[in-house]
Amino acid sequence: MERIQTEEQYKQLTQGDELTVIKYDATWCPDCKTLDKFMDGIIDNNPDKHFYAMDVESFPNISEQNDVRGIPSLLVYRNGEKIAHLHSKFAKTPTQITEYLDSIK
Numbered sequence: 001m002e003r004i005q006t007e008e009q010y011k012q013l014t015q016g017d018e019l020t021v022i023k024y025d026a027t028w029c030p031d032c033k034t035l036d037k038f039m040d041g042i043i044d045n046n047p048d049k050h051f052y053a054m055d056v057e058s059f060p061n062i063s064e065q066n067d068v069r070g071i072p073s074l075l076v077y078r079n080g081e082k083i084a085h086l087h088s089k090f091a092k093t094p095t096q097i098t099e100y101l102d103s104i105k
Contacts, residue, residue, distance in 0.1 A: 001039060004054040010062060014077035019049040019104060024056050024063060024073045031092060032072045038094045046101050049076070076104050 025032035070088030
C-alpha cells in the first residue's frame with residue numbers, strides 16, 4: 001500500500017470521484033501491524049477502491065481535521081469529502097473491514 005508523503009498528495013488523492021481509502025496508522029502501533037497482515041487480500045477484493053496509508057504522527061493536522069482518535073482507522077473519500085469512517089475499535093479483523101468496505105458503493 002502506497003504511503004502518503006505530503007499534504008498536497010493527500011489533497012489530490014481525496015479530490016477524485018473514485019473511492020479512496022486511507023489507512024491512518026503509526027509505526028509503533030501493534031494493531032496497525034496486525035491489520036497489515038491481511039490488508040493485501042482485502043485490497044485485492046476491492047478493485048473499485050484505491051488504498052493508501054498515512055502516518056498520523058506525520059500529519060497531525062489532517063488526522064485532527066478528520067476526527068481520527070484511534071489507530072488504525074480506515075477513512076473513505078470521494079470528491080474531496082470524507083464519506084465513511086471505520087474507527088479503530090472496529091478495524092481489527094478481516095470480517096469487520098470487509099463488511100465496512102462492502103457497505104460503501
